[in-house]
Amino acid sequence: MEATRKITIDPISRIEGHGKVVINLDEKGDVKDAKFHVTQIRGFEKFCEGRPFEEMPVITQRICGICPVSHQLASAKACDAILGVKIPETAALLRELMHMGQFIQSHALHFFYLASPDLLLGWDANPAERNVVGVVNKFPELATKGIRLRKFGQEIIKALGGKKIHPAFSVPGGVINGLSRAKARELADGFEEAYGTCRIAIDTIGKWVGDNLEEAQKFANFRSNYAGLVDSEGRLNLYDGQMRIVDPDRSILAQFDPADYLNYIGEQVEPWSYLKFPFFRDNGFPDGCYRVGPLGRINAVDAIATPMANEELQRFREKFDRADIRGGSLLYHYARMIELLYCLEKAGEILKDERTYGSDIRKTMHPSNNKGVGVIEAPRGTLIHHYEVDKYGALTKVNLIVATGHNNMAMNNSVGLVARQYIRNGDVQEGILNRIEGAIRCYDPCLSCSTHALGQMPLRVEVLSANGDLIHELQKDPEGLGYA
Amino acid sequence: MPEAQNNDSGILIVGFGNTQRKDDGVGPYVVKKLSDMIKPLAGIRFMHVSQLTIEMVEDFYAADVLIFVDATVDRLENGWRCVKMMPDLSQANFQTHHLSPGFLLGLLQALYQHSPMAWLVAVQGEDFGFGHEITPDARTRAEGAMGKIIETVETIRKKE
Structure with missing residues (x-):
């Protein structure tokens, strides 16, 4: 037997x-x-050694077809640090605008096409139907809105980088293109519909969680730390800022310059996975488990800088900022849609900002540092690119910690x-x-x-x-x- | 019924593939060459992309005819082939990095009740290693494929 x-x-x-x-x-x-x-393993960290550091924004965006922008931005920021340059404010705004486009397309794709079959059709639905086609057949209008929202995000990326996937845009010291006002007006026309779709998504997930509260409380709910970037006022910042780690009750454990990440984050290797296990050093491994990504960020921040998303955050916290449900993994879906709203607001703000249309978009200079760390929040969580170079600018060390790695223990x-x-x-x-x-x-x-x-x-x-x-x-x- | 907001119509020729992997980029190569050759004709649009993604149904919605051009590793008698495509939603599990022409045609039909005539022109590649160059063999085969596409376009236009 x-x-x-x-x-x-x-x-x-x-x-x-x-x-x-x-x-x-x-x-x-x-x-x-x-x-x-x-x-599986691909080995970017090893085969990039010896390459000129300036190539990294182009090389590393090829890691992924969904979030190439995130890798390109983190890489460009690491290269900025090697150059020792503060990029022009127009360049910073344009980078952040492209970043918002990336979030919009990625969050829309996940919610409407990867997560929605479980939420809308049910965990136990016929597996032959519990997929995007099932959603398309049963909720064609919602499916179409999801497609159009994803397209809107992609169009922002294309407007800046010339194409939607693997755009050429962020480079060491800035960006290579400005944004014309005509192109900005085209983008602005898409906001009304995008907001409408985002509202539908927030209402949909809000209702789902409300209707399935017991499941949301029980499903993969556990105490963990949470992490994400915050601005100087402790608010959500997806492009820049300090890294904050909070405990399961949302009390701050550490807040630091992301370039100092090695002082706070360790990486454990296990023989049964090619994915490393980052942990918060003060708690050790495995107790130092933390979560990044939408729920990690939403639980780490004090507030959100844009009004509508902040209002949604407060509404979310009134219902779910409690010890018995805060760690429920299904809340990731809700947090993701709050972030989507933030990204729409932020993109709109940038397009209205006169500084976005400046002509000073890049600073060039010789490298002044032998190390550079670039950190941003990718759609799935904190993304760290850490490079070290020799006196010729050739890479001697590459360390990449991506969102899915941070979340490895949590998953x-x-x-x-x-x-x-x-x-x-x-x-x-x-x-x-x-x-x-x-x-x-x-x-x-x-x-x-x-x-x-x-x-x-x-x-x-x-x-x-x-x-x-x-x-x-x-x-x-x-x-x-x-x-x- | 949801409506796509794209007013273009006519024939859309879509080349897809990775232009950094030599012959995998033969689809975009063919489309770029064709756009120079048959640009004067109105009602034909061209698109070249790395991969097919879900939001492209918005671009495809208004097309009456879709011609996809891709590379293949298959050994083909003429070095290329042209097959009619039908909607096919069996790739239901949905890998977001790449979708098939048939899946996108299926979405077009399901979401917009629109079923354009569609063909897939596949060109046999030789070398899919790193690099931007299309190999001479693949270029030669691409010439044949382009001839077939032009013939198809002309046939369609005569019927209009």
């Missing part, structure tokens, strides 16, 4: 990247442990919690496995970014017996319609 079982989910669907989940069951068929594995915690909540006596239904995937999906991980991995994206679940034998394996079929 088999003593124990192992469940594998591989590939994980509706995330950016490849990964698998392995669940070990004990003799009773209950969960002994569960791990989220990242199984593993979430997988374990959901597995324990739903798997009992060896009973493993497809809907349960989808919930486990859904726990990962809350974080909107990008495994291509986090591992710098090569390959395709999907997830696998394995069930292992107590003596480690693989006794059950669930793998998405080639069409991605269910488990084979």
Whole structure:
């Protein structure tokens, strides 16, 4: 008689990247442990060594097709630091505008196409229908609005960088293009519709959480630290500022210049994953787990600088800023839409700012430092690019810590919690496995970014017996319609 | 029914592929060459992109005819092929980095009840390594593919 079982989910669907989940069951068929594995490596940190540092904004944006702008911006900021230059204010505004376009397209894509099948169609819906096509068939108007909102974000990127994916724009010392007023007017025409769609999304997720409060409280809810960039007044800042880490009750543990991140953040390596495990040094590993991304940021900040998003934040906090629900991973979806509103407001502000249309967009000079750290908030969380160069400007060290890495421990915690909540006596239904995937999906991980991995994206679940034998394996079929 | 807000119409030729991976960029290469050759004709639009993404249905909505041009690793008798495309939503799991022409046609049909005639022209590539250059073999095959596209366009225009 088999003593124990192992469940594998591989590939994980509706995330950016490849990964698998392995669940070990004990003799009773209950969960002994569960791990989220990242199984590929691409090696950007190694093969970039020796390259001229100025190439990095172009090279590193190729890490990802969803958030190339984030990598390009973090990289350009690291290069600015090596040059020892403060970029012109027009350049800074234009970079931030492109960054807002990136957030808008990425958050819209995640909410309407990756997360919405679970929320709108249900965890236990037929897996052949629980996907973007199911949403399109059942909610065509919402699906269309989601597409148009994503397009709006992409158009902002294209207006500045010439194309929507892998644009050429941010360079060491500034940017290479200004923004014409005619192009700005074209963009401005899209705001009314974008705000309308964002409101629908906020109402949709607000209602969903209200209607499913018990699930939001129980689902992958755990105490952790939270982290994100804040401005000088402790407000949300996605482009610049200080890094703040707060405890599970939102009290500040540390706030520091992101260039000093190594004093605060350690990186643990585990033999079963190519994804590193960053942790808050003061708490050690594994107690120093913190979460980044929308929920991490929303829980780390004091307020949001734009009025409508701040109003939504206050409304969110009135309902969910309580110890019994604050750590609920499903709240990521809600926080993501509050940020989307902020990004629309911020982009609108930048377009109205006269300084955006200046002609001084780049400073050039010789390198003055042998080290540069560039940090921004990417849609999925804090993104750190750290470069060191020799006297010729050739890279001697590259360290990249991306959002999905910061969230690695949290995603593993979430997988374990959901597995324990739903798997009992060896009973493993497809809907349960989808919930486990859904726990990962809350974080909107990008495994291509986090591992710098090569390959395709999907997830696998394995069930292992107590003596480690693989006794059950669930793998998405080639069409991605269910488990084979 | 939701409406896309794009007033362009006619024939849209879309080349896609990574122009930094040699022959993978043959789709954009073909479209750039064609846009020089048949620019004087009204009602034809050209687009070249790295990959097909979901919001492109907005660009495709107004087209009566869509011609996709892509590279392939398949060994083809003529070095290229032209196949008619039908809506196909079976790629339902939705990988956001790249979508197929059939999936986008499926979305067009589902969201806008619009089903343009569509073809996929695939050009056999030789070398998909790093670099911007299209190999001589792929260029030669691209010439044949361009001839087929021009013939298709002319046939469509005669019917109009």
